[in-house]
Amino acid sequence: MYAMQYEITLPAAHDMGLIRARVAARGHLLDDFPGLGIKAYLMRERGVGGSPVNQYAPFYLWNSPRAMNSFLWGSGFQGIVQDFGRPSVRHWTGVAYEEGRAASGPVRTAVRRRTPIAEDAELPALMAASVDDTARLAAADGAVLAATAVDPDRWQLVTFSLWDHDAPEAPGDLCQVLHLSQPGRASLAHGRQW
Known part of the structure; x- marks a missing residue:
């Protein structure tokens, strides 16, 4: 498993309805992307859930680096680059993955x-x-x-979780999930990743 995320921080006065409309129009395009475990289309809105910023920040769990590369070097990532410029893409190698108690519920x-x-x-x-x-x-x-993954360059752990309600009791940055593509979720290896 490989985790990946890029963050596009937007001006405080940005109409976040534009991000919602973008995801509503394009989110389904990765619903069958080969090698993608999940893509959570995340949004942080200034003043909502304690967020100090407006941000579009999709988070991915990949089944293989080849699939991740196919997205980055193929046409998938090009839409982000054309609309927002080329953001830094963080990626982490997998430590652990588990389905939750509400695995079949809404996100x-x-x-x-x-x-x-x-x-x-x-x-x-x-x-x-x-x-x-x-x-x-x-x-x-x-x-x-x-899921938990590690960046052995910056020596940082990232812990990512999805929830079926708006106020989970988990520390970290709270994000709204606008859409969830999960073509290979069932193929993500459970438990320890080594």
Whole structure:
């Protein structure tokens, strides 16, 4: 599993209805993209859910780097580049993935938490604890799924979860989910990723 996200921060006065309309018109285009586990079309709106910014920030879980590359180097990512310029694309290698207790339910919100990894952290113990934390998060009421991945360049963990309600009790940035493409969700490997 590979996680990927880019963030497009928009002006405070930006009409976020334009982002909603964009996703309504184009979101379905990745509903059958080969190798894509999920794409959550995320939006943060200034003043909503504690967000200090307006932001469009899709989050992806890929089944393979080849599929991720196919999106980035093919025509899929080009629409973002044409409309917003070329954003930085963060990506992380998988640590753990779990389906949640509400896996078959609707998806309303997402929570993304980035955690720096201390220089003196014992990596095997930290990664094992992250696997356990991902399972605990997925077991919470209303959790649709949870995933954790690591960026070994910046030494940062990212924990991502989807929820069936608007106010999950999970630390991190709260996002609205405008659409969920999930053509390969069933193929995402569960549990520990090594």
